Amino acid sequence: MDFMTRTETVSPYKHILIMTAVEAEREAVLRGVAKAEIEQGQEGKAKFDVQLCGVGPISAAAEAAAYLAVNPQYDLVISAGIGGGFPGLADIGSIAIADSIIAADLGAETGDGFSSVDELGFGSSRIPVEPALPERLMNAITAAGWPACCGPILTLSTVTGSQTTADELSRRIPGAVAEAMEGYGAAFAAHRLGIPVMEIRAISNAVGPRDRESWRIGDALQALERASYFLAEVL
Numbered sequence: 001m002d003f004m005t006r007t008e009t010v011s012p013y014k015h016i017l018i019m020t021a022v023e024a025e026r027e028a029v030l031r032g033v034a035k036a037e038i039e040q041g042q043e044g045k046a047k048f049d050v051q052l053c054g055v056g057p058i059s060a061a062a063e064a065a066a067y068l069a070v071n072p073q074y075d076l077v078i079s080a081g082i083g084g085g086f087p088g089l090a091d092i093g094s095i096a097i098a099d100s101i102i103a104a105d106l107g108a109e110t111g112d113g114f115s116s117v118d119e120l121g122f123g124s125s126r127i128p129v130e131p132a133l134p135e136r137l138m139n140a141i142t143a144a145g146w147p148a149c150c151g152p153i154l155t156l157s158t159v160t161g162s163q164t165t166a167d168e169l170s171r172r173i174p175g176a177v178a179e180a181m182e183g184y185g186a187a188f189a190a191h192r193l194g195i196p197v198m199e200i201r202a203i204s205n206a207v208g209p210r211d212r213e214s215w216r217i218g219d220a221l222q223a224l225e226r227a228s229y230f231l232a233e234v235l
């Protein structure tokens with residue numbers, strides 16, 4: 001894969017943990033990072049550690065917390081993988097980068113609709129991400145001619161499967177660009193330990209009516225590999 005130009009940066013991040021749900025995502029991230037490290041002459045420096053966290057926010061939180069408990073050296077934790085994109089904001093094959101990570105179904109259904117944990121007074125459904133990094137990564141990707149965007153990325157335990165739910169999520173979280181199932185879980189564990197977080201999603205499908213046949217997983221994994229290459233350049 002030809003990724004084109006290189007961005008020169010001095011990085012404050014020495015040990016970065018990337019968590020993916022499944023092995024195919026892990027391998028895509030490893031390929032992208034390895035390509036950048038070879039180009040930079042940084043092979044074997046073990047700056048990036050890519051680990052599995054399983055599918056869903058509970059598994060992601062438990063795996064991230066368990067891993068960080070015995071490996072406390074990380075100064076950045078990134079949830080990465082494929083995800084659903086909100087049409088018109090994050091198209092299939094593009095990269096969505098979180099400017100905040102939101103547990104979109106953490107709350108209560110009330111007579112008036114959905115109330116978030118924030119509204120219920122039980123905590124925060126939003127985890128802030130490391131400032132400036134999302135835009136830097138987006139700029140590196142788009143400068144090379146590939147599509148990428150920044151915005152809130154939602155974490156849900158249930159993949160959205162109807163237009164009604166997609167519309168409701170867009171209404172409740174204006175500007176949401178993508179959804180996936182692990183970001184908030186991994187981010188919660190890291191944030192709890194004071195470690196900065198990011199989330200990156202390569203878009204495999206549109207958020208909306210369920211049509212599993214239309215998921216473009218191969219394209220998304222290629223985009224994830226590419227994004228990981230630029231991530232390793234930016235960081």
Ligand SMILES: O=C(O)c1cccc(C(=O)CC[C@H]2O[C@@H](n3cnc4c(=O)[nH]cnc43)[C@H](O)[C@@H]2O)c1
Nearest residue numbers: 021022024055082083084159160179180181182217
């Ligand atoms: O079947 C495969 O080859 C394959 C390869 C890589 C990943 C998968 C997955 O099914 C991973 C599940 C993973 O995907 C995220 N995801 C993707 N689209 C959505 C969505 O529209 N809404 C929520 N999550 C989505 C999610 O994070 C899952 O962990 C299969």
